[in-house]
Amino acid sequence: MTIAIIGAGIAGAACAAVLTEQGQQVVVFDKGRRAGGRMSSKRTEHGYLDLGAQYFTARDPAFKTQCQQWLSSGIVTHWYGRLAQVTAEGPQASPDDTLRYIGMPSMQAPVTRLLGNVDVSLGCQIDHIQFDGQHWLLHSNGAFIGRFSKLILAIPQQQAAALLNPVLPSNQTLSKLFELPALLPCWAVNIQVDQPLWPFDGIFFKQDSQLSWAARQGSKPGRCNAGHWLLHFTAEFSQQHLEADGDTIAQHAMQALKRLTDKTVTGQVSHYHRWRFAQQNPDYPIQGAVHLPELALGMAGDWLNGGRVENAWLSGRQLAQSILA
Ligand code: FAD
Ligand code: NAI
Incomplete structure (x- = not known):
C-alpha cells in the first residue's frame, strides 16, 4: 500500500525521493x-523575490554532495553576496x-527536482486524519482522500500537532514532542527603495530589536x-506583532x-508575508526525525533537526532510511 507524505517542503521531498x-x-x-514550503520565491513583474529562505549552506558531507549535483545540473547556483553586520557601532563589512x-x-527548484519522480498532489490541504489501528485515512475539505499504510508528516510542528492531537490525545511521545513550540514566527517585508541603502548585499543585524536580516534581491541571479x-524581523518582534496587519508592519x-541607515528613505513596500512557523526555537531539542512503527507514523522537518534547509533535508532522509530499515 501507498505511503502518504503530508508536506512538499524540502523535508517531505527528500523523504519521498529516497523512498521512491x-x-x-x-x-x-x-x-x-507549488512545492517548496518555506523555500519559496514569489514570481513578480521584476523577477523572483525570496520571501522565505534566503540561501542555504552545506556542512554535512551527504548534503554537500547533493548540492554539488544540483550545482552541476543548474538547479542551484552560488550566491556571493557582499555581507555585512550591523552592531551598535554601525554597519561593517563582514x-x-x-x-x-x-x-x-x-x-x-531543488524541491521540485527531488519530487521529479514522485506522485504529488498540490492544492490539497489535509485537514482531518484517522487511524484505524493499522492504516491512516486522510480527508481534505470534507472529502475522503484515501487509506495509506503509513503516514509521514513533513509539516511544521504546530501544524502536525493540530492534525495528530485529536487522533492520539494521550500519546506520551507526541505530547512531549509538542510541549514546547519548536518554530517561532517571522515577518518578511520587501521594500522597493528609490536610493542606495548600503554598499552590501546581505546584512546580519546582530542586536537590533526589530530587524534580523536585509538582502538586496538584485544581488541574486534572476x-x-x-x-x-x-x-x-526578529522572532521576538514578529511574535509581539503576529496579529498586526501588513500595512502596520x-x-x-x-x-x-x-x-538604521540614518537616511531619508523613500520607496514602497511591494510584498509582505507573515510566517507563523519560521525559525527554530533555540531551546527546542534536536532529535533528527521521529519514527513510530507501532503507529505507522513518521515525522520529519527542520523543527526536529535544528532549523535550516540542510537540516530539513537531512531529517527527511533520516526518516526514509529508518522506514526502509
Ligand atoms: P516546510 O518548508 O514548511 O514544508 C512544509 C509543507 O507542508 C509546506 O509546503 C506546507 O504548505 C505543507 N503543509 C502544511 N500543513 C499541511 C496540510 N495540513 N496539508 C497539506 N500540506 C500542508 N533556512 C536556511 O537554511 N537559510 C535561510 O536563509 C533561511 N531563511 C528563512 C527565512 C524565513 C522567513 C523562513 C520562514 C525560513 C527560513 N529558513 C532558512 C528555514 C527554511 O526555509 C526551512 O528550514 C525549510 O525550508 C523547512 O523545510 P520543511 O520541509 O521542514 O518545512
Ligand atoms: P550562515 O552560516 O550564513 O549563518 C549562520 C549565522 O552566522 C547567521 O545568522 C549570522 O548570525 C552568522 N553569520 C554567518 N556569516 C556571517 C558573516 N559573514 N558576518 C556576520 N555574521 C555571520 O547560514 P546557516 O547556518 O545556513 O543559516 C541560515 C540563515 O538563515 C541564518 O542566517 C539564519 O538566521 C537564517 N534563518 C532565518 C529564518 C527566519 O525565519 N528569518 C529561519 C531559518 C534560518
Whole structure:
C-alpha cells in the first residue's frame, strides 16, 4: 500500500525521493499551489523575490554532495553576496568564505527536482486524519482522500500537532514532542527603495530589536532588480506583532530602514508575508526525525533537526532510511 507524505517542503521531498528510489509507492500532499514550503520565491513583474529562505549552506558531507549535483545540473547556483553586520557601532563589512546556495531560477527548484519522480498532489490541504489501528485515512475539505499504510508528516510542528492531537490525545511521545513550540514566527517585508541603502548585499543585524536580516534581491541571479530589499524581523518582534496587519508592519519596516541607515528613505513596500512557523526555537531539542512503527507514523522537518534547509533535508532522509530499515 501507498505511503502518504503530508508536506512538499524540502523535508517531505527528500523523504519521498529516497523512498521512491527504493521502490516504495509514495504520494505527497501539499496545500500550496507549488512545492517548496518555506523555500519559496514569489514570481513578480521584476523577477523572483525570496520571501522565505534566503540561501542555504552545506556542512554535512551527504548534503554537500547533493548540492554539488544540483550545482552541476543548474538547479542551484552560488550566491556571493557582499555581507555585512550591523552592531551598535554601525554597519561593517563582514566577508567570509562560506559557500552559499540559492535555487535557480527560484528557491523552490531543488524541491521540485527531488519530487521529479514522485506522485504529488498540490492544492490539497489535509485537514482531518484517522487511524484505524493499522492504516491512516486522510480527508481534505470534507472529502475522503484515501487509506495509506503509513503516514509521514513533513509539516511544521504546530501544524502536525493540530492534525495528530485529536487522533492520539494521550500519546506520551507526541505530547512531549509538542510541549514546547519548536518554530517561532517571522515577518518578511520587501521594500522597493528609490536610493542606495548600503554598499552590501546581505546584512546580519546582530542586536537590533526589530530587524534580523536585509538582502538586496538584485544581488541574486534572476531575482528582483537592484532597489528591492527584503527584510526579516526578529522572532521576538514578529511574535509581539503576529496579529498586526501588513500595512502596520510595512510602516515599521520603513521606519527601521530610516533609523538604521540614518537616511531619508523613500520607496514602497511591494510584498509582505507573515510566517507563523519560521525559525527554530533555540531551546527546542534536536532529535533528527521521529519514527513510530507501532503507529505507522513518521515525522520529519527542520523543527526536529535544528532549523535550516540542510537540516530539513537531512531529517527527511533520516526518516526514509529508518522506514526502509
Ligand atoms: P516546510 O518548508 O514548511 O514544508 C512544509 C509543507 O507542508 C509546506 O509546503 C506546507 O504548505 C505543507 N503543509 C502544511 N500543513 C499541511 C496540510 N495540513 N496539508 C497539506 N500540506 C500542508 N533556512 C536556511 O537554511 N537559510 C535561510 O536563509 C533561511 N531563511 C528563512 C527565512 C524565513 C522567513 C523562513 C520562514 C525560513 C527560513 N529558513 C532558512 C528555514 C527554511 O526555509 C526551512 O528550514 C525549510 O525550508 C523547512 O523545510 P520543511 O520541509 O521542514 O518545512
Ligand atoms: P550562515 O552560516 O550564513 O549563518 C549562520 C549565522 O552566522 C547567521 O545568522 C549570522 O548570525 C552568522 N553569520 C554567518 N556569516 C556571517 C558573516 N559573514 N558576518 C556576520 N555574521 C555571520 O547560514 P546557516 O547556518 O545556513 O543559516 C541560515 C540563515 O538563515 C541564518 O542566517 C539564519 O538566521 C537564517 N534563518 C532565518 C529564518 C527566519 O525565519 N528569518 C529561519 C531559518 C534560518
